[in-house]
Amino acid sequence: MANAKRKTTCAIVGGGPAGVMLGFLLARAGVNVTVMEKHADFFRDFRGDTIHASTLEVMHELGLLDAFLKLPHQEAHRFDLHLGTTRLSADFSHLPTRCKYIALMPQWDFLNFLAEHGRRYPGFRLLMGTEVTDLIEDDGRVVGVRATGADGEIEVRADLVAGTDGRHSIVRERAGLSVENLGAPMDVLWMRLPREANEGDEPALIAKAGRILVLINRGDYWQCAYLIAKGGYDALVAEGLPAFRARLAAIAPFAADRTGGLTSWDQIKLLTVRVDRLEQWSRPGLLCIGDAAHAMSPIGGVG
Template sequence: MATSHDSSGSGPATRTTTCAIAGAGPAGLVLGLLLARAGISVTVLEKHADFLRDFRGDTVHPSTMALLDDLGLFDRFDDLPQSRLSHLQLPDAEGNGVVLVDFRRLPVQHRYIAMVPQWDLLNLLAEAAATEPNFTLLTQHEVTDVVRDKGRVIGVDYRSPDGEGRLLADLTVACDGRWSTVRRAASLPVKETPVGFDVWWYRIDTGRDIGNALLPRAYQNRIAIVIPREGYLQVAQLGLKGANAEIRAQGIEAFRAQAAELLPEVAEEVTSIESMDDVKHLAVRVDRLRRWYGPGVLCIGDAAHAMSPVGGIGINLAIQDAVAAARLLATPLRRGIFGTHGGQRLLAQVQRRRLVPTILLQGLQRLAHAVVIMPVLQDRRSLQVPALVSQVLQRAPWLSAVPAFIVGVGPRSEKIPRWARRPVPPASNVSV
């Protein structure tokens, strides 16, 4: 275990653990759960008091549901309030719906994307981890900096209702998102990718059933991705980057009118957007660390690679990172390798394992930005399926399984290590 040279009585209160994880998002909680099941002392620090926040990335893909199966958690997950997306379709020039992405054709057990409030998923993971004696979750503990000893990260400083404190650890893992405090404090080099659009999220309350398809819409220079949920529609409205101030200056009436143009079938319900406070702006950012690690520290998930919202793959990619990190690092952590100033080679293995799928998926997102999204937002193309593509899919509809596999399963999907698996109860209500 690392020791501190700044832990005198006059300094902040000091705790110790084997692995400190900054951020109790999906990656942080999955990594914490897995390491705890490996018998490793792990502490997760979360700056908020609970998970009841306004998340937008609520997609759980087939690959993640397969992991929940192996963790013995799928039955509990399946009981959570959720809606299911089975396919994505767009109109062709004649107005006919063309299924471009069809999860129903995948050779997997769960052939859909589950739209689950993220706070429910996080509560499920936290409750499962809390049953492990080696797991500690510290809420209202905001990581403020890393602690160094001779150039090596040996833990983190934090702020809590009880004051400032320090957590010393053999290994510190950043799972605190695209604005990661740990990543910034560790001064890891980053590669930024320009993105020309942002997203404005809002919901429209409606009792109408519009099915289980993801419905993209376009009107003039705007795009809306409509996610059907129980009792309401979750809408992601895409527009050119830099337009947020102008949109807000125009006010709620103008915004409702734009929403009605995009979604004429629920035009009467747009009044459920009560004010511009109900419209959340997401500044879309795509980047990737050139090196995900340093002495004593590792970044995974959005802390290592901020993803575009296209495809909703960020959460699932982050969870895959966590599974790979746990599999590669559990044994070295048990042996104390990181506490003896070693382990950088092992951290590099995590990056090598997860770099290829990250590059491929970010590349596909960038392609979607350039070929589909930006031409529509710049009013150079309509959001329609080209005639040739429509004809090909009519003759070979199985091709819609290819993008479904890329989005729903992804390249180099990870498996839960055997030592972390739990049997599924006999009464499990599996989905097909």
């Protein structure tokens, strides 16, 4: 069967924060865009989901803040650091922004919100379940992409291809853009622990005996990020779940009785951390942005 063909002004590869925001901004400016996201939906529990005060300021500048803050979220006005026996607190009340806090919201709500607002503009197309497999080039210029969707292969021709497909970007690889790897000493294990109503609301970072656990309040559970040495996952799995639960209990004794809910490694997701950047972000017809251009560490980075 012949490939389906589409034409757009900007083909955006990847529906993460960078791609969906770019699609929204261009559609709002009257540009035709086609955003392609390989997953069928945004429901992936894979990020810290902190929406920083600076991002909220951007939402305000776009006239979206009031509607955005109607979505369920928690507000972190402080960030507590428990370093051994020392307690420190970062207080956001002095920030020069409208919202003097970090909003905690699942990334799928953030992305659905942006997509919904993008769809209000006639030039906005979002193709979910559509995986870009290759670039189309013509005489050294990138002129489109090949993708596989629910209805088979498609070709999307475009004046500009934007690579927003994240830290494992196929766009940058196919374009032959070279990556400067700045190295990251850690990976992150992501899991949930039940939260009790009387526990503190604010997110916290607990560092004890060389181990680090970040806790983010998600109502009836803590979203937890446990930092491990880069490449240390296999050794941890080999030690077994009881040993891992004991590690968690040691760093967060208050939750020791709740680690028993972790009964399978399927409940614990490994996120490999990369810190890198492209030496050159563009080629004729192509621009990479977001993690595809510069993956940042979750420590101190605003995604």
